[in-house]
Amino acid sequence: MALKVSREGSPYGTLFSTQALSVAVSQMKVKSSTCSKCSRVVVPPRDLCPYCGIAGSMEPTELSPRGEILSYTLLHMPPEGFEPPLMMALVRLEQDATVLCLLEEKTTFPDLKIGANVELSLDDAERLRFRPMK
Numbered sequence: 001m002a003l004k005v006s007r008e009g010s011p012y013g014t015l016f017s018t019q020a021l022s023v024a025v026s027q028m029k030v031k032s033s034t035c036s037k038c039s040r041v042v043v044p045p046r047d048l049c050p051y052c053g054i055a056g057s058m059e060p061t062e063l064s065p066r067g068e069i070l071s072y073t074l075l076h077m078p079p080e081g082f083e084p085p086l087m088m089a090l091v092r093l094e095q096d097a098t099v100l101c102l103l104e105e106k107t108t109f110p111d112l113k114i115g116a117n118v119e120l121s122l123d124d125a126e127r128l129r130f131r132p133m134k
């Protein structure tokens with residue numbers, strides 16, 4: 001769904017209000033695929049269902065970026081290219097798909113708890129990032 005931006009009332013053309021930006025963030029979707037045979041959802045999208053092994057059964061779908069923490073850890077020796085410490089979390093999305101994601105950049109380490117509600121976003125490298133929901 002495209003973000004609609006009103007030009008009305010602005011002498012400068014297209015302007016994004018902070019309200020429009022928050023709508024755009026909340027409209028972020030996680031790309032996935034759903035198996036038409038077993039109905040399981042996988043992220044990222046795949047051509048072959050990893051559960052029932054049937055090729056050609058996967059349909060592209062999009063998921064809400066909201067979910068809950070299943071588990072998390074703090075890596076003091078992360079892979080090359082990441083600054084330590086790196087917080088990672090296993091998140092179960094509302095549609096029952098599970099994804100591994102990194103804490104959003106420039107965020108202070110939250111006091112996480114298993115079951116805490118989080119919202120996902122994509123960083124510049126298109127990696128999934130999470131932040132606690134308020």
Ligand SMILES: [Zn+2]
Pocket residue numbers: 035036037038039040049050051052053054057
């Ligand atoms: Zn399947």
